[in-house]
Amino acid sequence: MKKSTKLFLAFAAMTTIGFSASAQKSTDLEIKMTAPTNNSTYQYGDTVFLSFDVTNNGDDALAATDTLWVGLVGDQKVFPMQHSGIAKGVTFAFEKALQLVNQQTEDLTADLCLRLYNQSDITRNGEPIDVTYNDDDTTNNVSCVTNVTLKAKTASINDIAQKEELGIYPNPATSVINMDMNLTKSENVVATVRDIAGREVLRQDFGRVQAGNTAPFTVSVSALNPGLYFVELNAGERKAIGKVTVK
Numbered sequence: 359m360k361k362s363t364k365l366f367l368a369f370a371a372m373t374t375i376g377f378s379a380s381a382q383k384s385t386d387l388e389i390k391m392t393a394p395t396n397n398s399t400y401q402y403g404d405t406v407f408l409s410f411d412v413t414n415n416g417d418d419a420l421a422a423t424d425t426l427w428v429g430l431v432g433d434q435k436v437f438p439m440q441h442s443g444i445a446k447g448v449t450f451a452f453e454k455a456l457q458l459v460n461q462q463t464e465d466l467t468a469d470l471c472l473r474l475y476n477q478s479d480i481t482r483n484g485e486p487i488d489v490t491y492n493d494d495d496t497t498n499n500v501s502c503v504t505n506v507t508l509k510a511k512t513a514s515i516n517d518i519a520q521k522e523e524l525g526i527y528p529n530p531a532t533s534v535i536n537m538d539m540n541l542t543k544s545e546n547v548v549a550t551v552r553d554i555a556g557r558e559v560l561r562q563d564f565g566r567v568q569a570g571n572t573a574p575f576t577v578s579v580s581a582l583n584p585g586l587y588f589v590e591l592n593a594g595e596r597k598a599i600g601k602v603t604v605k
Contacts, residue, residue, distance in 0.1 A: 383424070383491035385416030388498040389474040392451075393556060396504045402511035405599060406456050407556040407588055410472060410501065412441075413449040416494065420444040424490045427480050428452075431471035431500060436480065453554045455588060455599070460508035471502035524591055524600030532605050536574035537591050537598075543569045545594040549577050552588045559587070567593070579604050 393409035400406055410428070414420060422443045429436030437454070444450045460466050476496070477489045493499065526535050537549065547567045551560035562577050575591060582604050591598045 382489065383418040383420070384494055385414055385418045385420065385491055386495040386498075387426070387474055387493045388413045388415055389428070389472060389501045391470075391472055391501040391503055393554070394470070394503055394506065397506075398503070399507040399509065400458050401509045402460055404458060405588070405590070406458050407552060407554055408454045408456055408472075409451065409554050411449050411451050412439075412444065412474065414444045414446055415498075417446060418491065419446055420491060425477070426452075427475040427477065428454075428472055429475060431473050431502075436475055453586065455601070458508050460510055463510055465507055465510050467505055467507045469502045469504045470506045471500055474499040522596065522598040524589060524598035526589055526600045526602045530603040530605045531579055533580045534576055534578050535589065535602055536576050537589070537600075538574050539591055539593055539596070539598060541567055541569050541571055541593060543594075545596070547575060547591065547593045549575060550590045550592070551577065551579070551582070552590075554586055554588070 389410055389412050391408075391410045394400075394406060412426060420426075420441070420443060422441060426439045426441065427436045428439055439452050439454070441450050441452070474493070476493050477487060477491060480487050524537055524539075526537055529535070539547070541547075544566055547564040549560075549562045549564070550558060552558050559582060560577065560579070564575055577589075579587070579602075584605050586601060586603055588599065588601050
């Protein structure tokens, strides 16, 4: 197995690291990854559900307008994380769905580390963003999981499932969820439900569905605990993913 210290991640709507102006609020933010776990293994193109906690150890509370910025250590791209406000001594849980891509011909094994950046480190399109807080202690701004393995792709690019956005209704849901997918040819259709840690909690096989089917694919979620879930609907080479809140 090939060892590497670099992971290739596909992020959408990234922002690069730069420099900005002085802060307004003074705080001490600490990041801790909760998923994936150490020694996790992912197949080529898998969607990884990344979970992490941010604790406010400082004196000033963060408002919902104080955007947090997180990025992979060793990469210059970062992404914004929204929240409803983080008071002094409070921990806020975040989740992000990512697609890990191993661009090598052999398996890659590395540590996956997240860094929580100060707003003053961020620029958008070459311009500094508005700074609303400052993180006075950066010694607790990195958290890692170890020995994450990305399997090398074993098929041609034409064999990789095409991912689409999946519409789910009703959302939030209490008993059942419905999903639509217009099939252009007969396919075996399978729905998979995962929690925010990426654990599979429900799977339903709809069998072979004929082309032109207009009936929604319905899954019962009444046995699930309240919370946020990710749903994948697979039909041959097609894969659609969405998220739903169960109440």
